Amino acid sequence: MSSSSAASGISPIADAAPLSLCAREPFVPADRLVAEMVPPPRFDSVRFATYIPDPNQPSQTAAVGVLETFATGLGGAHAAGTGKRGFLGFGRGRAPKTPAGPRGVYLDGGYGVGKTHLLASLWHATPAEPALKAFGTFVELTNLVGALGFQKTVQTLSGHRLLCIDEFELDDPGDTVLVSTLLGRLVDAGVALAATSNTLPGKLGEGRFASVDFLREIQGLSAHFRSLRIDGDDYRHRGLPQAPKPFSDEQVTKAAYATADASLDDFPHLLAHLAKVHPSRYGALTDGLKAVCLTDVQPIPDQSTALRLVVLADRLYDREVPVLASGLPFDKLFSEEMLNGGYRKKYFRAISRLTALARDAKSLVETA
Secondary structure, three states: OOHHHHHHOOOOOOOOOOEOHHHOOOOOOHHHHHHOOOOOHHHOOOOHHHOOOOOOOHHHHHHHHHHHHHHHOOOOOOOOOHHHEOHHHOOEOOOOOOOOOOOEEEEEOOOOOOHHHHHHHHHHHOOOOHHHEEEEEHHHHHHHHHHHOHHHHHHHHHOOOEEEEEOOOOOOHHHHHHHHHHHHHHHHOOOEEEEEEOOOHHHOOOOOOOOHHHHHHHHHHHOOOEEEEOOOOOOOOOOOOOOOOOEOHHHHHHHHHHOOOEEEEEHHHHHHHHOOOOHHHHHHHOOOOOEEEEEEEOOOOOHHHHHHHHHHHHHHHHOOOOEEEEEOOHHHOOOHHHHOOOOHHHHHHHHHHHHHHHHHHHHHHHHO
């Protein structure tokens, strides 16, 4: 028996003591960031045919039709590149026509209406090699720019047929200018764009910043997209039982020892550790985990910590990692002030996803 299991007083059932997120400080090379710009494991097998529209929400069915047509239209030569040679690659072909109208689609709707499912389905349906399509969250895109530099990012993505950006949210004017400029360069290079968000492009930043420069950048950015409103309720909780209440510390610890490749961490310590790891590495932080077990879940103390937890929740949800916890219920993590502030949609999304993962983790206690 290991010293850690002996100290806990719990006989280990798994081959080894639980892992610890707090013990991990992953390094992620830039080439991995590029290679991993594909739909996350949760969305490997999704397709338009597997999306189940709410019969009471016709906008969901309409969105599927628009996106299927959009994907079909991306099957020809690159809008600004691969049409430069003639038949069989010899000679000089006709210059490609500039596509009419916006070179992107923008899926707007609340959390849990299936926007990411549709975005990943568009990626899968686009008739191009995976290396010519990129898929990532807004945070992952900004992290890529940070890792590669702006010009290298433009060069890397300019040859792509499609760039999909999930959870497109602008948190400060600096990111607004950066992403607006990047997408403008990519559109000029012939890259088609698709994005999801909880806010219409013309209203990004509403309730957060009021500077004239910020609003001007938003208006220029919104011109690149055709907006598709997707109404509906959160499918993660539609017709499902209420999420399980938090378990005791002993139950969580026992389940962690009984589950292979599970991690076990004290929640306040994990929050402190996240401050030491760049959010671009949160995906790598969860590599190989089959479950995350947390004890002593407490209210989030400040907004910076809350935003880091949102990113971790997204990475865990993408990878379908169940989250078993003791302490405070996940719907009590964020203060009323946070839930009524400019980042409220991020926090509600995190609550929705953590609740779904907590439901997935219930069986860990039952089988421990």
